[in-house]
Structure formats: C-alpha cells, structure tokens
Amino acid sequence: MPKKLLIALGIIIIMIIFSGIVWWQKFLIKKPAEKLKIYHIGLLQMSSPVNENIKGFKMGMEELGYKEGVNIRYTYRNAEGDLKKLEQYAQELVSLKPDLIFVNTSPATAAIKKATEGTGIPVVFSMVADPVRAGFVASIKSSGNNLTGTSCAYIDIAPKRLALLKEINPAIKKVLIFYRPEDLSGGPATEEILKAAPGIGVEVVAVPISKKEDIKNYLDKLKPGEIDAIMDPADAMVNSALTEWGIEKAKELKVPLMMLGRLECEKGALACFGVDYVDLGKQSALIANQILRGIAPSDIPIEMPRKFFFAINLKTAKAIGLEIPERVLSKADLIIE
Amino acid sequence: MVLFRDEKGIPGINFLYLIIGLVILGLMVINIGVNLIWLGVFAEKLKERAINYEIAEAKRGAESIEKFIEVEINDIKKLSQDIATVKDSEFFIERFLKEHPAIKEISIINLDGLEEKRYSRERYFTKKELRDFSFLEEFEKAKKGEVFISKVDFTEKGEPFIKISLPIRKLENEKPQAILRIIFHLRGAWEHVLEMKIGKTGRVSVIDDKGMLIADPQPSRVLKKINLLTLPPTKTLIKGEVFEGAKYFNEKGIEVFGVGAPIKNLRWGVIVEQDAAEVEALAKEVAIFATAFLIATIIVIGLLILLLFTLRRADQDLIKKSLALEKRTQELEEAKASLEIKVKARTKELEELTKSLDEQVKEKTKELQKKLEELEKFHKVAIGRELKMIELKKEIKRLKEELEKLKPRTKTSE
Numbered sequence: 001m002p003k004k005l006l007i008a009l010g011i012i013i014i015m016i017i018f019s020g021i022v023w024w025q026k027f028l029i030k031k032p033a034e035k036l037k038i039y040h041i042g043l044l045q046m047s048s049p050v051n052e053n054i055k056g057f058k059m060g061m062e063e064l065g066y067k068e069g070v071n072i073r074y075t076y077r078n079a080e081g082d083l084k085k086l087e088q089y090a091q092e093l094v095s096l097k098p099d100l101i102f103v104n105t106s107p108a109t110a111a112i113k114k115a116t117e118g119t120g121i122p123v124v125f126s127m128v129a130d131p132v133r134a135g136f137v138a139s140i141k142s143s144g145n146n147l148t149g150t151s152c153a154y155i156d157i158a159p160k161r162l163a164l165l166k167e168i169n170p171a172i173k174k175v176l177i178f179y180r181p182e183d184l185s186g187g188p189a190t191e192e193i194l195k196a197a198p199g200i201g202v203e204v205v206a207v208p209i210s211k212k213e214d215i216k217n218y219l220d221k222l223k224p225g226e227i228d229a230i231m232d233p234a235d236a237m238v239n240s241a242l243t244e245w246g247i248e249k250a251k252e253l254k255v256p257l258m259m260l261g262r263l264e265c266e267k268g269a270l271a272c273f274g275v276d277y278v279d280l281g282k283q284s285a286l287i288a289n290q291i292l293r294g295i296a297p298s299d300i301p302i303e304m305p306r307k308f309f310f311a312i313n314l315k316t317a318k319a320i321g322l323e324i325p326e327r328v329l330s331k332a333d334l335i336i337e
Numbered sequence: 338m339v340l341f342r343d344e345k346g347i348p349g350i351n352f353l354y355l356i357i358g359l360v361i362l363g364l365m366v367i368n369i370g371v372n373l374i375w376l377g378v379f380a381e382k383l384k385e386r387a388i389n390y391e392i393a394e395a396k397r398g399a400e401s402i403e404k405f406i407e408v409e410i411n412d413i414k415k416l417s418q419d420i421a422t423v424k425d426s427e428f429f430i431e432r433f434l435k436e437h438p439a440i441k442e443i444s445i446i447n448l449d450g451l452e453e454k455r456y457s458r459e460r461y462f463t464k465k466e467l468r469d470f471s472f473l474e475e476f477e478k479a480k481k482g483e484v485f486i487s488k489v490d491f492t493e494k495g496e497p498f499i500k501i502s503l504p505i506r507k508l509e510n511e512k513p514q515a516i517l518r519i520i521f522h523l524r525g526a527w528e529h530v531l532e533m534k535i536g537k538t539g540r541v542s543v544i545d546d547k548g549m550l551i552a553d554p555q556p557s558r559v560l561k562k563i564n565l566l567t568l569p570p571t572k573t574l575i576k577g578e579v580f581e582g583a584k585y586f587n588e589k590g591i592e593v594f595g596v597g598a599p600i601k602n603l604r605w606g607v608i609v610e611q612d613a614a615e616v617e618a619l620a621k622e623v624a625i626f627a628t629a630f631l632i633a634t635i636i637v638i639g640l641l642i643l644l645l646f647t648l649r650r651a652d653q654d655l656i657k658k659s660l661a662l663e664k665r666t667q668e669l670e671e672a673k674a675s676l677e678i679k680v681k682a683r684t685k686e687l688e689e690l691t692k693s694l695d696e697q698v699k700e701k702t703k704e705l706q707k708k709l710e711e712l713e714k715f716h717k718v719a720i721g722r723e724l725k726m727i728e729l730k731k732e733i734k735r736l737k738e739e740l741e742k743l744k745p746r747t748k749t750s751e
Contacts, residue, residue, distance in 0.1 A: 290555075
C-alpha cells in the first residue's frame with residue numbers, strides 16, 4: 001500500500017512541477033507576435049497625371065507602419081482615362097473584397113461608389129473637388145456611408161488660380177477655359193472662375209466640350225492674339241487633353257498655360273497651382289489608417305488639403321517671352337529652370 | 338516534549354517528524370508570503386508602468402502641441418514686427434503663407450477695426466469680402482497691445498482652427514500701427530499626437546480650457562462638440578496640472594485608465610485613455626499565475642505532509658511488527674533454551690543408559706563367551722561321541738550285515 005501511494009504521489013508531484021515549468025515558460029517567454037494581418041488595399045485611379053497622389057498614399061501608409069509586402073498589399077488599377085475600363089476595374093477591385101479601396105479623382109470615385117454599394121467596403125477618396133456636390137457624401141462632416149477622404153478643393157481654389165495667372169502676367173485680359181458642364185469638378189470650378197473673373201480683371205472664354213478631341217479641334221483653329229492665356233479649370237479630361245495638345249499650342253501662341261499639377265508644369269506648362277498630390281496622398285493615408293483601426297468612414301469628416309503647390313516653369317516663360325515678377329516667384333514651391 | 342522522547346529521554350522519531358513538519362510548514366508560509374508579496378508588487382509595478390507610459394505619452398503629446406503652436410506664434414510675432422519695418426509687407430506675408438501651411442489666412446486690420454488686406458494661399462478674396470472687426474474682443478485686445486488667442490473653432494468644413502490677433506509694431510512698447518489677424522488651422526498640430534499608438538485601445542484626445550473636445554482620433558466626436566468636463570482628468574488639466582491617472586468610465590461607458598498632461602500656455606490638455614482591461618491584463622496574468630503557483634505549492638506541500646503522515650503510519654506499523662517479532666524471537670529463544678536443557682538431560686540419560694547397556698552387553702557377551710566356550714567344549718565332546726557313535730553305528734551296521742549273511746543258509750537247509 002505505501003509503495004503504491006508513494007508512486008502516485010511521485011507522479012502527481014512530477015506532473016505539478018512539469019505543468020508549473022510549462023506555465024512559467026509560457027509566462028516568461030515573450031509571446032510570439034500575433035499573426036500579422038496583411039491588409040489588402042485596392043487602388044483605383046482615373047489616369048496617370050495623378051500618379052503622385054497614389055505614390056503619396058503609399059508613402060503615407062509606410063510612414064504609418066504599413067510595409068508593402070509585409071503587412072499590406074496593393075491591387076492597383078489605372079483606367080488611363082477610359083471610363084468603361086474604370087467601371088470594369090471598379091467591379092474587379094470590389095470582387096477581390098479588399099479591406100479598403102483608395103481611389104482618386106471624381107470619375108473613379110463615382111465608379112467605386114457604385115461598385116461598393118451594399119458591400120460595406122470602406123473607400124477613401126482623394127483628389128475629389130467637391131464630394132458633396134458630386135453626391136459621394138451627405139456632408140463634409142459625415143459621409144453617412146462607406147466613403148470618406150480628402151477633397152482637392154479645386155472648386156475653392158479656382159478663383160485663386162485665375163488671380164495667380166493674372167499676377168504672372170498682369171497684361172492678361174482674356175483667358176480660355178475648356179470645361180464639361182456635367183463634370184463634377186470642372187463644371188463648378190468654371191462657375192467659380194466666371195464669378196471671380198470681373199474682380200480679377202479678366203474676361204473668361206469658357207468653352208464647353210463633350211470629348212477630348214473637341215479641345216484639339218478648338219486649339220487647332222486658335223490664332224495668335226485671340227486669347228491671352230489658357231487655363232484648366234479642374235477637369236480630368238481637359239487636363240489630359242491640354243497636357244497632350246495644349247502645352248505645345250500655348251508655346252506656339254506664346255501665352256501662359258495654367259494647369260493643376262507638377263507633372264504638367266514639368267512637361268512644359270508655364271505654371272501650375274493645385275494641391276500637393278503627394279501630401280494629399282499622405283493625408284488620405286492618415287484617414288485610411290483610422291479606418292483600418294476600426295473607425296467607421298462615416299465618423300471621419302472629409303478633409304481639405306493641408307498643402308497647396310505652386311510651380312513655375314521659367315524655361316517656358318523664356319520660350320513665350322515672359323518675365324515672371326519676383327513676387328510671384330517668391331510664392332512658388334518649385335521653379336523649373 | 339516528553340511525548341517526543343523515548344524511555345531514555347532521547348528525542349524519538351516523533352520529534353523528527355515534528356521538525357520535518359514544521360520545516361515544511363515554514364517553507365510553505367515563506368513561499369506563499371514571498372510569492373504573494375513579490376508577485377503582488379510585480380503586478381502593481383506592471384500596472385504602474387502602463388500608467389506611467391500613458392502619462393509620458395500624454396506629456397509628449399502636450400509638449401509636441403505646445404511646441405508646434407509656440408513656434409508658430411513666435412513666427413507670427415516676428416512677422417508682425419517684419420510687417421512694421423518693411424515697405425513691401427505683402428512679399429513677407431505671401432512667403433510666410435508658403436512656409437506655414439497651417440496658417441490659412443492673414444489679415445491686416447487698421448486701427449479703426451477695418452480689414453484692409455486679406456491673404457490666403459488658396460483663396461482669392463474680393464474687396465467685398467473684407468470685414469469690420471472694430472466691435473470684436475480680439476481687435477480690442479490686440480489694439481491694447483495684447484496677443485489674443487481664441488478658443489478652438491471649426492470652419493464650415495469641420496476644420497479646427499484658432500484665431501490669433503496681435504499688434505503690428507516694431508517694438509513691444511510702441512503703439513500698434515495696425516492689427517495682424519491670423520487663422521491658424523490646428524490639424525497639423527493634432528496629426529502626430531492623434532496617431533500615437535498606446536497599446537491596442539489607447540486613445541489620445543485634446544481638450545480646450547472649457548473642457549471641450551477639440552481633437553480626437555474620431556473627428557466626428559469633435560464635430561459633435563462634446564464637453565468632457567465631467568471626466569476626472571479634465572478639471573485637473575484646466576488647472577494646468579498633470580493628471581496622474583485614475584480608473585473611470587468614459588462617456589461611452591467603457592472602463593478606462595485615463596491620464597492627462599496640460600498644454601500650459603493655452604490651458605488645454607492632452608488626455609490619454611486606455612481600456613482598463615488592457616492596462617490590467619498583464620497584472621491579471623501575473624495574479625492568475627500567482628494564484629496557480631500558490632495552489633500548486635499548497636498541493637505539493639499537502640502531498641508532502643500526507644506523505645509524512647503515511648510514512649509515520651507505515652513506520653508505526655513497522656515498529657509494532659518489529660516489537661512483535663522481537664517478542665517472538667525472545668519466546669523462541671526461551672523455548673530453545675528450555676528445549677536445550679531438556680535435550681541435554683535426555684542426552685545424559687541416554688548416555689548413561691547407553692553406558693549401562695554397554696556394560697550389560699559386555700557382561701552378557703562375557704557370559705555368552707563363557708557359555709560359548711563351554712558349548713564349544715561340549716560340542717567338541719559331543720561331536721567326538723557322535724563320531725564314535727557314528728563309527729559304532731557303522732560297526733554295528735557291518736556287524737549286522739555280517740550276521741545277516743550268516744543266517745539265511747541255515748534256513749534253506751531245512
């Protein structure tokens with residue numbers, strides 16, 4: 001009897017000691033990090049001129065600790081201005097059920113809004129001139145749906161851009177603007193420009209268009225002296241057409257061309273004033289981070305850009321025989337010489 | 338103590354058991370005590386460390402906001418002096434706007450309170466949009482030479498901002514030439530503070546001097562204009578003191594540990610809240626471990642005591658059996674001794690008997706020898722006679738035969 005009891009006691013003690021060691025080990029040894037979640041982000045853009053916005057978004061995400069290939073992966077689609085492709089890509093991205101979709105420009109946001117309806121996939125948009133007027137969100141303070149993001153305030157800054165154009169060359173009297181009345185960005189921006197024009201002391205020639213080629217046809221017929229400057233109000237299609245044909249035509253006519261982004265200025269537009277695409281992308285990344293941390297898109301107000309970007313191309317200025325005032329140059333974030 | 342001594346007064350086995358038992362109990366008490374104290378202190382330290390970390394983060398956030406705003410205000414003060422000294426103030430203002438993205442608007446107000454110029458990097462203002470400030474507190478204060486900083490307000494687009502008004506003058510003691518009015522957007526100040534990572538549930542928010550929430554990771558809360566005056570950290574922060582931490586229920590009804598650090602110059606405060614469950618998680622783990630450890634210790638010690646009792650009982654049985662055996666051995670030895678005596682006596686008797694028998698045998702042998710000798714003598718005598726007898730018989734027989742032979746001849750003759 002005692003022998004059996006001793007064995008039983010021995011086994012119990014060994015078991016207790018063993019379980020104690022196991023527990024202690026478990027307690028002492030640093031727990032392995034929880035399985036790292038790899039976030040899947042869909043990226044959709046209308047066209048390449050806003051590439052820097054996507055770049056800025058990715059940079060912002062990286063600054064926030066999301067390393068591509070480590071804890072985040074992107075599925076990128078660029079419709080290159082093709083609206084049909086845009087809708088197709090929007091559907092495709094939604095079918096992949098990403099954790100979030102980052103989209104830039106109004107047309108792409110419209111496509112993604114439609115595609116994500118009823119799915120609950122959060123969407124962060126960027127480079128949208130007026131998300132309320134476009135019907136993407138209920139109000140700036142709360143979208144009331146699965147969308148939130150950053151506005152590029154192109155409508156708000158449109159008069160300022162015209163004023164800058166006048167500052168660049170005070171002799172400007174007549175400014176040519178192409179716009180699509182139905183465009184959610186270019187249309188209202190043109191309205192604002194038209195409203196501000198008399199105060200600035202310029203006449204605006206606003207030409208409605210329906211397709212890109214309309215711009216080419218108009219520019220082809222344009223003769224020197226008919227206009228003093230050309231300006232892109234903030235329409236993706238107009239932007240694309242002016243980049244393609246307007247830059248050269250402006251040089252030919254020796255008139256200033258005011259565009260929106262750095263890329264166009266680098267390609268030869270005299271000036272650009274718009275948002276800092278990279279910074280706006282980073283700003284959008286902050287919103288995406290809030291969503292990935294569990295905050296509902298409807299709880300995050302739409303943000304206005306933190307930074308605006310003004311660039312002057314002195315090569316073009318020289319080519320068109322224009323001397324840029326020192327005060328204007330002092331305002332520029334970038335001077336291309 | 339008598340109980341633990343044997344008949345000779347020497348400490349016995351029970352005394353040994355008592356000592357072992359006391360040692361085990363002592364160890365148990367020390368073990369439990371030490372572990373309770375150590376683990377208890379350890380758990381408390383863990384909690385303290387988590388709270389200290391929260392406080393450090395709150396202070397860091399407060400300092401960061403304070404520094405950001407201080408730098409901006411100093412630059413604004415410098416701008417007001419530059420404008421007073423140079424002719425082309427517009428150049429300075431435009432450059433200032435470019436270099437300070439958080440400053441969204443700059444106005445020059447004359448001493449009558451009328452806005453003369455309004456600058457913005459992104460907005461174009463017409464003359465119609467120039468305003469009259471003569472009736473406003475901010476203008477009056479700036480005109481008196483003070484720096485006016487408004488409470489946090491929000492633009493129609495939900496952007497938090499403050500208004501700063503200050504005199505434009507070359508030197509501090511001079512009369513103002515005009516008033517400089519600045520619209521300072523605060524998002525830049527919030528961003529890195531609100532992005533602070535404090536555990537899984539940590540959240541940083543900023544309150545103003547009235548307890549209004551002015552920055553939060555969930556901006557919709559700010560837009561709802563929530564007043565956090567009822568929260569424990571708020572009152573302390575408004576006084577400009579650090580709130581060292583307390584457990585309370587936040588406005589969502591979640592139990593949190595909250596700490597706070599003041600942004601002294603503005604009388605704002607940074608509040609860091611973390612779910613109490615998360616703060617106490619490690620301490621709880623330690624407490625569970627301590628409890629389990631104590632239970633295991635008690636079980637082991639209980640088993641040792643049980644083992645001790647079992648051994649003692651087994652030992653007592655052994656002693657009893659040993660004593661019985663000893664008694665039997667003694668009995669056996671006694672029986673053996675008695676038997677030996679008896680055997681010895683019997684042996685002696687037998688020896689004597691053997692001796693007597695030997696003597697008797699010897700006598701009888703002697704007698705028998707004598708008789709044998711006599712018999713032999715007799716035999717010899719008897720055998721001699723017999724032989725003579727045999728010879729005589731044989732003689733007789735021969736003689737008879739001879740006689741016979743003589744008798745028949747006579748008869749035939751008849």
